[in-house]
Amino acid sequence: MTPPAVPDGTKVLWRALAGAAVVLLALLGGSGAAQAHDALEATSPADGSSVATAPHVVTLTMSNTPAAIGAEVKVLDAAGTNWSEGAVSVLDNVATQAVKPGAPAGKYTVQWRLVSSDSHPVEGQFTFTAKAAAAGSGAVAGPAESIQAPSAAAAQAAPDGGGVPWSVFGLMGVLVVVVVAMVGVARKRLKASD
Incomplete structure (x- = not known):
């Protein structure tokens, strides 16, 4: 054999x-x-849009439900004043940020950072223009904080850090x-x- x-x-x-x-x-x-991280699907007000008055809330609709912990949304006027009020609330795949009463007319930049459903941070920004100031309740509320105008690096979405x-x-x-x-x-x- x-x-x-x-x-x-x-x-x-x-x-x-x-x-x-x-x-x-x-x-x-x-x-x-x-x-793949969660992606921004829509905003209200829409990116680049003009609205009659400064909104009472800003919303971000994501592709999946983000975590509420670590969420941050800044609603900045042309001078860099943050008009966000309180914490970001998350319901299903929509993150909502309240805006202080008395926000002025003008261009706004919304800078956002959320924790993706896969636990990685995602961030970005969008803009809108308010033709008139928001209605206030009695006295006009002042800004929560003042920050510098966003730099070009901050304007870009953060790298996903995935790899x-x-x-x-x-x-x-x-x-x-x-x-x-x-x-x-x-x-x-x-x-x-x-």
Whole structure:
């Protein structure tokens, strides 16, 4: 009886590398969907729109329900005065920020930062213009705080900080060890059959 044919070392190596590539592609391809963060779907007032009077609330509609903890929405007038009042409230996928009574007419920039449903922060900004001041209740409320005009860097959405999760690197390391072990076993079998 003849011994079973042993494939040469090159074939074994290529098969091992092909298997490792398939596993790696499966891991990296599957992590792409997990890295997607919630996205802003709509705002009220709409980005770039003009409204009759300064609104009483500003809303952001997200693709998924964000966390209320860590949420921040600033409603800034042209001078950089923040007209936000109280904490951001989140109901389903809508984040709502109250605006102080007496907000003046003019252009507003809304800077927002929410915690995505995947626990990563997402942020951005949008603008709208109020043609008239908001109706106040008696005395006009003053600003909560004054900040500098937003810089160009703050105007851009924050990078998601996602990238490839560390677990993928760990799995890649394990995969490399397995491939090296397979090549070592294949070489020993080839030497034994000679």
